[in-house]
Amino acid sequence: xxxxxxxxxxxxxxxxxxxxxxxxxxxxxxxxxxxxxxxxxxxxxxxxxxxxxxxxxxxxxxxxxxxxxxxxxxxxxxxxxxxxxxxxxxxxxxxxxxxxxxxxxxxxxxxxxxxxxxxxxxxxxxxxxxxxxxxxxxxxxxxxxxxxxxxxxxxxxxxxxxxxxxxxxxxxxxxxxxxxxxxxxxxxxxxxxxxxxxxxxxxxxxxxxxxxxxxxxxxxxxxxxxxxxxxxxxxxxxxxxxxxxxxxxxxxxxxxxxxxxxxxxxxxxxxxxxxxxxxxxxxxxxxxxxxxxxxx
Amino acid sequence: xxxxxxxxxxxxxxxxxxxxxxxxxxxxxxxxxxxxxxxxxxxxxxxxxxxxxxxxxxxxxxxxxxxxxxxxxxxxxxxxxxxxxxxxxxxxxxxxxxxxxxxxxxxxxxxxxxxxxxxxxxxxxxxxxxxxxxxxxxxxxxxxxxxxxxxxxxxxxxxxxxxxxxxxxxxxxxxxxxxxxxxxxxxxxxxxxxxxxxxxxxxxxxxxxxxxxxxxxxxxxxxxxxxxxxxxxxxxxxxxxxxxxxxxxxxxxxxxxxxxxxxxxxxxxxxxxx
Numbered sequence: 271x272x273x274x275x276x277x278x279x280x281x282x283x284x285x286x287x288x289x290x291x292x293x294x295x296x297x298x299x300x301x302x303x304x305x306x307x308x309x310x311x312x313x314x315x316x317x318x319x320x321x322x323x324x325x326x327x328x329x330x331x332x333x334x335x336x337x338x339x340x341x342x343x344x345x346x347x348x349x350x351x352x353x354x355x356x357x358x359x360x361x362x363x364x365x366x367x368x369x370x371x372x373x374x375x376x377x378x379x380x381x382x383x384x385x386x387x388x389x390x391x392x393x394x395x396x397x398x399x400x401x402x403x404x405x406x407x408x409x410x411x412x413x414x415x416x417x418x419x420x421x422x423x424x425x426x427x428x429x430x431x432x433x434x435x436x437x438x439x440x441x442x443x444x445x446x447x448x449x450x451x452x453x454x455x456x457x458x459x460x461x462x463x464x465x466x467x468x469x470x471x472x473x474x475x476x477x478x479x480x481x482x483x484x485x486x487x488x489x490x491x492x493x494x495x496x497x498x499x500x501x502x503x504x505x506x507x508x509x510x511x512x513x514x515x516x517x518x519x520x521x522x523x524x525x526x527x528x529x530x531x532x533x534x535x536x537x538x539x540x541x542x543x544x545x546x547x548x549x550x551x552x553x554x555x556x557x558x559x560x561x562x563x564x565x566x
Numbered sequence: 567x568x569x570x571x572x573x574x575x576x577x578x579x580x581x582x583x584x585x586x587x588x589x590x591x592x593x594x595x596x597x598x599x600x601x602x603x604x605x606x607x608x609x610x611x612x613x614x615x616x617x618x619x620x621x622x623x624x625x626x627x628x629x630x631x632x633x634x635x636x637x638x639x640x641x642x643x644x645x646x647x648x649x650x651x652x653x654x655x656x657x658x659x660x661x662x663x664x665x666x667x668x669x670x671x672x673x674x675x676x677x678x679x680x681x682x683x684x685x686x687x688x689x690x691x692x693x694x695x696x697x698x699x700x701x702x703x704x705x706x707x708x709x710x711x712x713x714x715x716x717x718x719x720x721x722x723x724x725x726x727x728x729x730x731x732x733x734x735x736x737x738x739x740x741x742x743x744x745x746x747x748x749x750x751x752x753x754x755x756x757x758x759x760x761x762x763x764x765x766x767x768x769x770x771x772x773x774x775x776x777x778x779x780x781x782x783x784x785x786x787x788x789x790x791x792x793x794x795x796x797x798x799x800x801x802x803x804x805x806x807x808x809x810x811x812x813x814x815x816x817x818x819x820x821x822x823x824x825x826x827x828x829x830x831x832x833x834x835x836x837x838x839x840x
Binding site: 410416417418420445447448449450452455456457459460461462463464466467468471474475476477481482484485486488489490491492493494496523524526 | 697700701702704729731733734736739740741743744745747748750751752754755758759760761762765766768769770772773774775776777780805806807
């Protein structure tokens with residue numbers, strides 16, 4: 271695998287493009303929006319420079335890495351890619367339509383992959399002529415830093431394609447894990463109890479937000495407590511993921527969202543991004559950094 | 567409600583702690599208390615449970631708590647009949663001022679208090695394998711627990727280098743409940759064969775920076791302990807979300823671990839791929 275195409279130059283697309291170019295793969299970064307493409311390449315340049323400043327990337331790699339990334343606005347420019355990885359919005363119809371066009375333009379032996387975190391790989395593949403060559407390659411944000419990649423085997427994905435997907439992740443210095451196409455794959459599904467139980471403990475007044483986070487971190491050695499993490503992710507995003515998994519499992523009670531999540535979203539308390547979530551971040555930045563946030 | 571002031575002896579006296587319950591928590595608490603200068607007596611039924619006789623010789627064993635015991639501890643989560651015997655025995659023989667600290671992870675402290683006369687001195691603690699040596703201990707008072715008892719308990723845990731986190735008296739408390747639900751979900755995932763146990767652990771450690779993967783947590787805690795807690799939660803809250811994964815039940819009943827024993831189970835495959 272020498273040449274990959276990335277479809278969608280947003281945050282995830284840019285991160286994957288950077289990781290692939292650093293691994294000395296030729297990258298065609300495709301997006302219909304030239305502004306997004308320009309911002310994306312600038313972001314990659316900035317990230318690479320920061321990596322150099324931190325001593326994580328050799329300075330001589332900057333220019334060759336950037337030269338390997340070719341921003342393009344025509345889908346036909348993906349025709350020579352060995353792997354085409356999509357990272358656009360999480361909308362099944364959009365992805366299905368997009369992959370029909372990608373397949374028309376790709377060479378027949380190319381692997382086609384989606385970076386989706388929540389949609390069914392099997393459902394996306396249903397629009398393709400060669401569903402056996404389609405799989406999920408799910409990177410985690412920020413894709414240029416996070417080591418984990420979920421390689422998702424759809425109902426019709428061939429064993430060979432799963433192996434090639436895992437090899438691609440390894441080539442980028444990532445650690446692939448292979449997972450069947452099930453709602454939430456591994457991480458998004460198995461993370462549900464971390465948030466869900468914490469919300470139930472809070473809802474039942476067993477302990478406060480701060481207590482639960484403190485106990486989880488101090489006694490459990492977790493890097494962040496569940497409420498800190500929900501505030502970081504965004505309470506609305508966390509609720510949407512929970513709701514999606516709950517729906518995809520046809521109402522399995524283990525995945526049921528908690529009314530507190532909806533209440534927080536209704537209040538506009540979405541976490542760090544809105545200045546208030548389970549903690550209040552509206553004080554000065556110095557106070558936030560010193561951990562003096564007020565629990566809500 | 568009878569309120570009697572509980573107390574630890576003056577610091578010059580080597581206070582005596584009696585520990586009963588389940589392994590490895592008894593070992594962990596016995597070693598911690600001994601390391602902090604307490605005289606430790608362990609329930610005689612646990613004689614021979616230490617890995618080496620050298621470890622065992624530092625402790626005394628007795629079939630019941632000595633009359634001069636300052637703190638009685640019961641660390642039973644799985645065998646509730648045994649727990650009731652331990653707690654009622656402690657209440658019978660301990661001096662009226664000595665607190666009874668009892669794991670309230672699978673039976674609430676409030677329910678345990680109904681077993682004994684000295685309700686004022688019973689306090690629930692979050693005792694769960696892997697968490698007993700941590701710097702924070704979850705403590706659950708009951709409606710009968712006076713401030714004086716809580717002060718003594720805080721002082722006792724302080725002397726062990728532990729900070730007390732007061733929580734409501736509910737099955738599972740905080741961290742054991744969260745951990746067991748993580749383990750349970752991972753057992754459903756393994757049972758459904760969505761990924762290998764090692765890939766599940768890798769994903770959770772790299773994707774969410776969890777200190778251990780859920781399969782590792784399960785094996786470290788012990789699946790029978792996880793299973794007992796889930797059953798207690800399911801019974802207490804009456805919610806299907808706490809139903810143990812059948813694979814977890816299967817392994818727990820056989821005292822098995824996911825990492826070492828699961829590969830012996832048959833692995834059904836569709837005919838065409840056999």
